[in-house]
Amino acid sequence: MSKPISRCQHAFTDYSYIPLVASAPKLVGFTEEKTATTLCYVLSSSVLLSSLFTRAEWGVVRVLPFKAHLAFDALGGATALAAPWLFGFAKNWKARNTFIAIGVFGLLAGLLSEPEEMPTHPKPLLK
Numbered sequence: 400m401s402k403p404i405s406r407c408q409h410a411f412t413d414y415s416y417i418p419l420v421a422s423a424p425k426l427v428g429f430t431e432e433k434t435a436t437t438l439c440y441v442l443s444s445s446v447l448l449s450s451l452f453t454r455a456e457w458g459v460v461r462v463l464p465f466k467a468h469l470a471f472d473a474l475g476g477a478t479a480l481a482a483p484w485l486f487g488f489a490k491n492w493k494a495r496n497t498f499i500a501i502g503v504f505g506l507l508a509g510l511l512s513e514p515e516e517m518p519t520h521p522k523p524l525l526k
Contacts, residue, residue, distance in 0.1 A: 404512040406465060410457040412508045413450045413472075417443045420501055427497050434486045435494035442475055442501065455517050465516050469509045476505025 404412070419426075421443035424436040453468040454461040480502030483489035 402511050402513045404508065406455055406513060406515055406517065407457075409469075409508065409512045410450070410455065412504075412512075413446055414457070416504065416508070417447050417450070420446070423497050423501070424494075427493050429491055429494040429497065432488050432491050432494045435482070435488045435491065435498065438479075438482055438486065438498075439501075442479060442505075445471070445475060461517075466514045469512055469514055471509075472505050472512075473509030476502045476507070476509055478502075479505055 420439050423439050424430045424432070430436055449463060449468050449471045450457065451459045452461070452463045453465055454463060455465050455468070479498050482498050482502075483491075483495040488494045
């Protein structure tokens, strides 16, 4: 069964996720929640690194298979969903709800992207 998000479209989910998650503590207003703030930086940095190293049109180094990248996205989404309770900030509704949104987005991006590996001679990202 075909999935609705192509490999090229997935790049746009990653490169929009990175700045939004990194800036979420200030945008949403939970910078006083140090653990949640740090975790936002860790999640956005890990997506940046995996994106830069993914064997896809947008990758710079291109060593990580796209299927592994999708697994990391799903794992990051699951981690974000569980984080408020695992790391003790579930009572902060701004941080908790932000992490639920981050987690759902990460899981959907990982699970709904077509796991097709990049061909040997890739097409340009934008036509």
